[in-house]
Amino acid sequence: MSQTTPSRAPALEDRYGAHNYAPLPVVLTRGEGVHLWDEQGRRYLDMMSAYSAVSFGHSHPELVAALTQQAQRLAIASRAFHTDRLGPFLEKLCRMTGLDRALPMNTGAEAVETAIKAARKWGYKVKGVPEGQAQIIVPAGNFAGRTTTIVGFSSEAQYRDGFGPFAPGFVHVPYGDIAALERAITPDTVAFFLEPIQGEAGIVVPPEGYLRAARELCTRHHVLLICDEVQTGLGRTGRLLACQHEGVTPDGITLGKALGGGLLPVSAFVAREDVMAVFTPGDHGSTFGGNPLAAAVGLAALELLERERLAEGADELGRHLRQRLFALKHPAVTEVRGKGLLVGVEIDPGFASAREVCMRLMHEGVLSKDTHDTVVRLAPPLVVTRAQLDEAVDALQRVLRSLEQPSRLAA
Template identity: 55%
Template structure:
């Protein structure tokens, strides 16, 4: 569990990092580490230094790096066929869509690639449903969203973000979105009109710092949407697929949305895979030519995605996230008052508010990196922890011990 350094025989991590920064657009502010290979919960840089990964690719690596089941599925498919486009059907397509639909308890699956694509797809589907099924007047459909949201960075999506970094300088924006405070059920009820097609909500706001809504919020949204003939679209891209100790974050309130928006972990950290999953009464509004993606649902993606769904079907990883989440919560809560102001946890996912007297979230992550732990800051003094669900209790404890040492100023 300690960092191991070997003498590099090539460009150093620092040299490669500087070269990358010199030739790429600065739309990210990465920590100065250059990873060469990874397995499980550990990554190794080009200098031979090992790091414990407590970010998991923003939950895209829920099953860790190079999981043998997922690597095998990808490797076997690579030698067969990797792309046909949706102009044809390949032999992995039906099995993937059936398995994912069954996992969600829904009729139909619309595979895409990235999370943002899935959100855009859900927006289009909700509007189409609003016009064709609910009877909303043309071009009047509205979708209710929440403050503090993060659904992606396309121009449509950032248009209803209140994060100035995501929004400023990218207008004009598409109309049709109504923003209400997150966690405020009464505000959603007041915002619903005859033109409301959907409520699009993250059951837990990941980018916001693992913000968990009040108990009953999701159940209340479900009841309102049913009563007022509005679709409930749950963005489970970060929260779903085992991260919170349940298959979906909505499961914590025994709620089934009309639309599941999925991504990240669905591709096992190997390929980008996302999907919109809903019943035929919702997704059935789409007809040929109205939406598509050349790579969406490609054979490689379906082979890996099917393996991910099979792993989730056992419940093993959900149970592990719940069990290790208890350990993580106990260790993090012990830091409150000792460099930490507050923590929010659900399963193996945490938002940690750092005391500004200790430093910014970025500074804490830099100090963690020096101790062999990789994490990510968000919104100033908050850091987000999302260890791979395959992490050992011993490694998790060690990683959190490093955080405790950093915030104490050891």
């Protein structure tokens, strides 16, 4: 295959690709651990980890070995047949999460779509909701993917603009408002589907006790509590699952991103027995979901997460990161929030946009991405060290000092 000259790479993307992303002006060519390199050979600290997909770092040798060895044996086989890799992967997934069964898919959005189908069918077949009347409650500010069903229950105008009509059956409530949740529940409510910490909304952490109260409400009203742990799960927030910060066991969870070890898309919907029992052969499936290559990598990723105690490490490192950020005490920083190694830094737009901060961080050798132009996301691979976190915060401090004071304050 011919090599693309460095100077042409962004131009080719711009000419031949759909303009659905606005990437920072850097062309990456290699990654190892917590670092990325551009085409000029400059090294960057990755403080984004592909929205948690690279939680184990880039090209982790153990995961690359699992991928390579399995690819040389058997990569793809239809679910019309058994393979020797899928069963052990599903067993590990269920044992670690404490749930009964798992349904493997590829992307996080597919796992969410699977959860929606399961919740609705459970509502009709188990709870007894009249056919076609099932309602799923979702919080405002949610982000669970880009399919038409999922953007249909988003509260973000841009995600919906021009993509309707949308599927009915979703009810919005304010995030973190337990009274609003209770008011929204009706006999036709089959599930409450939420992120334990909202990622794309800007790393929004709900009030203490919110998840516990939601669990109690759902149990009392015979409603499924389903947690979207695609971004927050698998150690990212300092627990295996973010819902475990409040000791909550959901009826179902969606997992993805880190489950693929930073090498390929792997996702799953994991749920209790009666929820998963609604699926019979032919109800749901995926050409690639549960393929032996994905199962081998997913199993290796789970084993690595457990053996290296990465969730516990994320908890400790996250505390250090937030302490360093709090200590900055710069007027451009209006809030620091998050848990573990999922942290958002709110930027006062009077000083700069969050994208401008990320641009300046890039020039300091640190890569991240803004959220809604107001929040800088700091979510490095879980294998990051304390010294590397300090390096990132020091770079942010230099960027903040370089920002001009807003004219309205100078006046």
